[in-house]
Amino acid sequence: MLSRDDVFNELGIGPVWRLRETPASPLSTLDARLSTPHTWDTLAEAVAHCTACKLHASRTQGVLGVGDRHADWLIIGEAPGAEEDAQGEPFVGQAGRLLDAMLASIGLARGQNVYITNVLKSRPPGNRNPEPDEVSACRPYLLAQIDLIQPRLILALGRVAAQSLLDTDEAIGHLRGRAHQFRGVPLVVTYHPAYLLRKPTEKALAWEDLCLARRLMQAAS
Numbered sequence: 001m002l003s004r005d006d007v008f009n010e011l012g013i014g015p016v017w018r019l020r021e022t023p024a025s026p027l028s029t030l031d032a033r034l035s036t037p038h039t040w041d042t043l044a045e046a047v048a049h050c051t052a053c054k055l056h057a058s059r060t061q062g063v064l065g066v067g068d069r070h071a072d073w074l075i076i077g078e079a080p081g082a083e084e085d086a087q088g089e090p091f092v093g094q095a096g097r098l099l100d101a102m103l104a105s106i107g108l109a110r111g112q113n114v115y116i117t118n119v120l121k122s123r124p125p126g127n128r129n130p131e132p133d134e135v136s137a138c139r140p141y142l143l144a145q146i147d148l149i150q151p152r153l154i155l156a157l158g159r160v161a162a163q164s165l166l167d168t169d170e171a172i173g174h175l176r177g178r179a180h181q182f183r184g185v186p187l188v189v190t191y192h193p194a195y196l197l198r199k200p201t202e203k204a205l206a207w208e209d210l211c212l213a214r215r216l217m218q219a220a221s
C-alpha cells in the first residue's frame, strides 16, 4: 500500500505538510484593520465596515464566506456577483449551483467540512474583473480566514483566484491539473463554475482536478 509520502511523491509535490501542527505564517503583516489575535467576530465586523478599496461605495454588503469554520476544504472563488451581493453569501447563483454539484461529485456538501469564500469580499460593479489594488486590499481578510480555518486543502476556482493566490500570471490551463501550495497548504486550481457553464466541454478537466484534490486530501488525512 502506498504511504502518504509515496502519494505526494507520485503527485510530484514536495514535503508532507503537517498543516494542523504548522500554522500559516504569523499574521503580524496584516494591517491594523484586524485586531490580533483576530476572531471570526472581529473579522466579520471588519469586513462589514471595510472601506479599504473603492468597492465599498457600490456594494450592498461585504460577503465574508460561508460554511464550516473548521473545514478541511477551503474553496476560494473570485468575488461576489449580483446575487451574492444581495444575499450576503458566496456562490448562491447559477455558478453556485454548479459548484454544489461539483462538490457533491466528490462527496462534499456546502457547510459540511467545506468553507467557501472569495478573493474579494465586495462585488465589483458589473461583475468586472477584480483590480490589483482591490485584491491587495482584501488579502488580509483571506489570510485571516485561512489562519482561523487551518484548512488541509485549498481549491482555487478560476484564473483570478489561482493567479492571486499563487502570485503568478501563468495561464489557468497550466496551473490546473497539478498540486501547488499556499503558505504550506496544498492548493489545487480548477476552472471557475461560471466558465464551466459557458464551456461545458471543460467539465472533464475540472473533474480531473477534483479527483486530484480528493487524492491529496486523502493522503493528508
Ligand code: URA
Pocket: 077, 078, 079, 080, 081, 084, 089, 090, 091, 092, 093, 095, 096, 118, 194
Ligand atoms: N463567482 C465567484 O467567484 N464568487 C461568487 O461568490 C459567485 C460567483
